[in-house]
Every structure is written in structure tokens, then in C-alpha cells.
Amino acid sequence: MSEHFIKEIEIKDYKLFKDFKAEGFGRVNLIGGKNNVGKTAFMEACFLTDALSKSSINFISALFTVESTRKILTDLNQKVLYDILKRIAPLKLQLNNGYKVELKYEDNRLKLNLTTNEETIDLDNMGKPELYVKLLVSFITSNSINCSQINTNEDFLNILYDGVKKLRKREELNLIINRFDKDIIEIDIIENNFQLYSKSRKKWISITEYGDGVKYYIAYISAIWSFRNNIIFIDEIENGIHYTNFDKLWELILTLSKEQNVQVFATTHSKECIESYARVAKKLEDKEIAFIEMGINKYNKPRAIVMDSERFFRELETGNEVRGW
Amino acid sequence: MVIFIVEGITDKEFFEDFLNSLNIEKTKYEFKIFEGKDNIFKLSHFLYDEIEKELDIVEKIFIAVDADDPKDECPIRGYKKTEEKLKELIENLAFELPIDYFIFSDKNRETGYLESFLLSVLDNEQQECIEQFRDCYQYELNDKWVFNSFYKQKKYPFDYNHPNFNELKQKLTNLFKEE
Numbered sequence: 001m002s003e004h005f006i007k008e009i010e011i012k013d014y015k016l017f018k019d020f021k022a023e024g025f026g027r028v029n030l031i032g033g034k035n036n037v038g039k040t041a042f043m044e045a046c047f048l049t050d051a052l053s054k055s056s057i058n059f060i061s062a063l064f065t066v067e068s069t070r071k072i073l074t075d076l077n078q079k080v081l082y083d084i085l086k087r088i089a090p091l092k093l094q095l096n097n098g099y100k101v102e103l104k105y106e107d108n109r110l111k112l113n114l115t116t117n118e119e120t121i122d123l124d125n126m127g128k129p130e131l132y133v134k135l136l137v138s139f140i141t142s143n144s145i146n147c148s149q150i151n152t153n154e155d156f157l158n159i160l161y162d163g164v165k166k167l168r169k170r171e172e173l174n175l176i177i178n179r180f181d182k183d184i185i186e187i188d189i190i191e192n193n194f195q196l197y198s199k200s201r202k203k204w205i206s207i208t209e210y211g212d213g214v215k216y217y218i219a220y221i222s223a224i225w226s227f228r229n230n231i232i233f234i235d236e237i238e239n240g241i242h243y244t245n246f247d248k249l250w251e252l253i254l255t256l257s258k259e260q261n262v263q264v265f266a267t268t269h270s271k272e273c274i275e276s277y278a279r280v281a282k283k284l285e286d287k288e289i290a291f292i293e294m295g296i297n298k299y300n301k302p303r304a305i306v307m308d309s310e311r312f313f314r315e316l317e318t319g320n321e322v323r324g325w
Numbered sequence: 326m327v328i329f330i331v332e333g334i335t336d337k338e339f340f341e342d343f344l345n346s347l348n349i350e351k352t353k354y355e356f357k358i359f360e361g362k363d364n365i366f367k368l369s370h371f372l373y374d375e376i377e378k379e380l381d382i383v384e385k386i387f388i389a390v391d392a393d394d395p396k397d398e399c400p401i402r403g404y405k406k407t408e409e410k411l412k413e414l415i416e417n418l419a420f421e422l423p424i425d426y427f428i429f430s431d432k433n434r435e436t437g438y439l440e441s442f443l444l445s446v447l448d449n450e451q452q453e454c455i456e457q458f459r460d461c462y463q464y465e466l467n468d469k470w471v472f473n474s475f476y477k478q479k480k481y482p483f484d485y486n487h488p489n490f491n492e493l494k495q496k497l498t499n500l501f502k503e504e
Contacts, residue, residue, distance in 0.1 A: 297381040297382045298381055298382060298384065299381060301381075303381060303382055305379060305382075311375075318337065318355075318356050318357075318358055319337070319341070319356070320355040320356060321351060321352050321355070324352075325326045325352065325355075325382055
């Protein structure tokens with residue numbers, strides 16, 4: 001397993017996690033559990049951890065991504081946020097729009113300087129650091145393309161597709177998508193629109209006319225290529241994918257993630273998706289996988305059981321429920 | 326979460342069916358299959374390590390083993406010896422949570438297996454039939470063979486209201502009783 005992969009995590013005071021630890025993650029990690037046990041929050045924490053390990057701008061972009069998708073900043077413990085900012089300071093950012101941001105921690109105080117008004121804002125005195133983080137991230141919006149939390153909005157697909165083109169993998173993508181849907185023989189961006197060529201209709205059709213399955217498929221494959229030697233996060237991986245296509249999806253994710261050295265974290269509620277994951281990993285003899293079962297323990301705290309491939313296969317063979325307790 | 330410690334897949338299948346008859350939800354329990362009685366008595370078994378690491382999600386433990394027959398090769402044979410060893414095991418495990426057990430045996434509570442326990446609830450006509458077959462066959466037939474040859478394919482056609490199931494039923498009802 002690569003050095004840059006997340007192998008363990010400790011989460012304190014983040015959403016429902018007060019003092020949480022989990023270890024033994026694999027290259028590909030599927031997370032299961034009942035509703036409201038913290039699956040998505042756990043993945044967000046991994047996402048933020050990964051971003052923080054790269055650079056300050058990645059971290060702030062990640063914060064922005066998480067905030068814009070889940071509005072978490074309001075829930076985020078202010079002290080933790082303040083500590084994180086202290087940790088990433090000093091920080092100097094030159095943004096595309098010409099603005100400059102400088103974050104300093106001096107004389108036991110956090111200071112934020114935005115070049116728009118030359119004003120130095122003392123976060124300690126203002127008492128509400130989360131407002132300034134929001135301000136800060138809003139400056140970074142234009143730079144927030146380093147997002148590895150996969151979604152299927154068209155802008156994000158366009159960014160991913162650019163990555164595919166740069167890597168000269170368009171033909172390969174066409175072949176893979178054709179295996180998923182025999183009617184699609186080519187993909188391209190035409191007149192700024194993501195379009196798919198339909199064999200039966202003999203014309204280009206906008207991706208918006210297709211079901212979510214195709215979009216997710218393109219997004220996952222392109223993301224793995226675009227985020228080579230990196231980590232990607234997929235919430236509710238079963239979305240839009242018919243269960244008869246799960247094996248094809250996992251075969252691709254397991255094969256490509258190995259080839260591109262990408263760590264994957266994904267959540268699911270689907271039993272068929274979990275069974276397919278196990279079946280395909282077993283077939284490919286991929287031992288670098290893990291299954292993370294999440295739930296709430298006897299003391300009302302979030303808890304994760306991280307199963308390596310051996311235990312995961314055994315639990316499924318025994319017929320034990322792995323989607324939480 | 327209740328953990329069932331069992332010897333093998335047949336025990337698991339029986340408990341699943343029996344618990345289902347008691348309307349116990351499948352999400353409330355899990356099985357740890359130790360692949361044999363001897364393994365259950367090995368404190369160093371990796372499945373005990375697994376349980377120990379997850380005691381914060383385990384409410385109770387239930388161990389089910391066969392009494393076995395003195396003729397078997399297993400070192401812990403017979404109801405009494407098995408019960409002694411089980412008590413010793415529970416003490417040595419030192420898990421601070423309720424642990425109960427059940428030993429499968431014949432109706433005399435001396436020797437036997439899950440299969441003997443199940444055969445003990447057959448009606449008189451079936452019992453006589455088996456006895457006659459045993460006499461006629463001349464060679465020794467253990468309960469596992471009889472059960473698997475004549476009854477398994479019908480997948481437990483047993484009446485769980487038979488009084489022989491009462492003790493186990495009571496134990497399991499207590500196990501899943503809300504504290």
C-alpha cells in the first residue's frame with residue numbers, strides 16, 4: 001500500500017465524533033452502516049485529512065467543498081476550526097482573481113489579511129472564526145478544482161473529462177462506457193456540452209438525457225485516472241447504478257485503482273453492492289480491500305469495525321449482517 | 326448485539342431458524358463459527374480476540390456446543406465434562422458481560438449432538454421407526470448420520486413447541502429481553 005494512503009484516522013470533536021479512532025484501511029474501502037451513524041461525516045473527515053496532508057489550499061478547498069455540499073461549517077466545532085487554522089498558518093495565497101490572502105499566527109493570535117481592503121482582521125478579537133473561514137474559502141472558490149469528492153454535476157464532469165483528454169485516455173473511456181451501455185460508442189464535449197453518441201439513434205445526445213448511471217460511471221472512471229497517486233471519495237456509490245451492473249463497476253474500480261495507485265473511500269446502503277464488492281474482490285484476488293461497518297456502540301458513540309478482506313469474506317459467508325448493528 | 330459462538334454451519338442454520346420462530350430480528354445477533362468444539366475451548370483463538378476488541382458493541386454472548394460421545398476423539402466429551410469446561414472457559418474469558426450456554430445432547434443429558442437434541446423431539450412413531458432401523462442395520466449409527474440422512478433434506482420439520490425446546494427457548498428469550 002502506498003505511503004500517501006490513509007491507513008488510520010483519529011477524529012475529535014467533528015460532528016458526531018467526539019473521540020474516534022479507526023485503523024486498517026485498504027486501497028479500496030467500502031463503508032456500510034445504518035442511517036445517521038456518521039458514514040458521510042467519517043468520509044468527510046478522511047477527505048479533510050487527506051487535503052490537509054497535501055497543502056493549505058487543498059485543505060481550504062476541501063473545507064469549501066464539504067461546506068457547500070453539507071453545510072457543515074455551522075456544525076464544526078469552532079475551537080477545532082481555530083486549531084486547524086493555527087496549524088495551517090502561516091499561509092499565503094495568490095488567487096487567480098488577483099486577491100491575496102495571508103494567514104498568520106503571531107503573539108498567540110490568529111491574524112487574517114485580505115488584500116482587498118488592506119485590513120488586518122484579528123480572529124481572536126472577533127470571536128467568531130468560522131465567519132472568517134467562510135470568507136476565506138469564498139476567496140478560494142475559483143481555485144477549488146482539486147476536489148476529489150466525486151459528484152456528477154456537469155462542471156465537475158467537464159473538469160474530469162479534461163483530465164481524461166490530457167492523459168490521452170479518450171479511446172479507453174469510450175471502450176469502457178460501451179461495455180456499460182452497448183448503445184454508447186463515443187463521448188465528447190461538443191459546443192460546451194457533454195454529449196454521447198448513440199449507435200441506434202445515429203446522433204450525439206446530451207448527457208442530461210441519460211440516466212444517472214452513465215454519469216456516475218464516467219465520473220468514477222475519469223476520477224480514478226485524474227487522481228492518479230491520490231485519494232477519491234464517493235458518497236452512496238450505488239446511486240443511479242442498476243444492481244446488475246455492480247460487478248462491472250467494481251471490476252473497473254478495483255482494477256483501475258490498483259493500476260493508477262488511487263485509494264478509494266465509498267459509502268453504500270445497498271446489500272447487493274456490498275455482495276458484489278466482495279464477489280469481485282475475491283475473483284480478482286485483491287487483498288488490499290477493506291469493509292468498514294459503522295454503527296453506534298453501547299455507550300452511544302460512533303464506532304467503526306474495519307474488516308480486512310479475509311474477515312469481510314468470512315462475515316459474508318457466515319451470513320452475518322455487515323450493514324451496521 | 327448478541328454473539329452466538331457455535332461449532333459449525335449446522336448449528337448456525339438451526340439457531341437462525343429457531344430465532345426466526347421466536348421473532349428475533351436478524352440484525353440483533355451475529356455468529357462466530359469456530360469450526361469445531363475444540364476451537365471453542367482455545368482461549369487464544371483469533372475469534373476471541375476479535376470479540377474482545379469489539380466488546381463495546383456486544384451486549385451478550387451465547388455459546389452452544391455438542392455434549393459429544395465418549396467414543397469421540399474430542400478430549401472434552403460427555404455432558405458433565407463439557408459443562409465443567411464451559412464454566413471454566415467463561416470464567417477465563419473474563420468478558421464483563423452476560424454469557425450463557427446450551428449443550429446439545431440426547432434426552433438423558435449424557436452424550437450427543439445438536440442432531441440428537443433435534444431427534445429427541447420426534448414423535449413416537451418416528452422414534453420407533455429409527456430404533457427399528459438401528460436394530461435392523463446392525464452396524465452402529467450415530468445421531469448425526471440418522472439426522473443428516475433422514476431429516477436434513479426436509480430442513481428442520483420440527484415442532485418448536487415441543488417441550489424439549491422449552492429450556493433453550495427460555496434461555497434465548499432471556500438473552501434478547503430488553504434490560
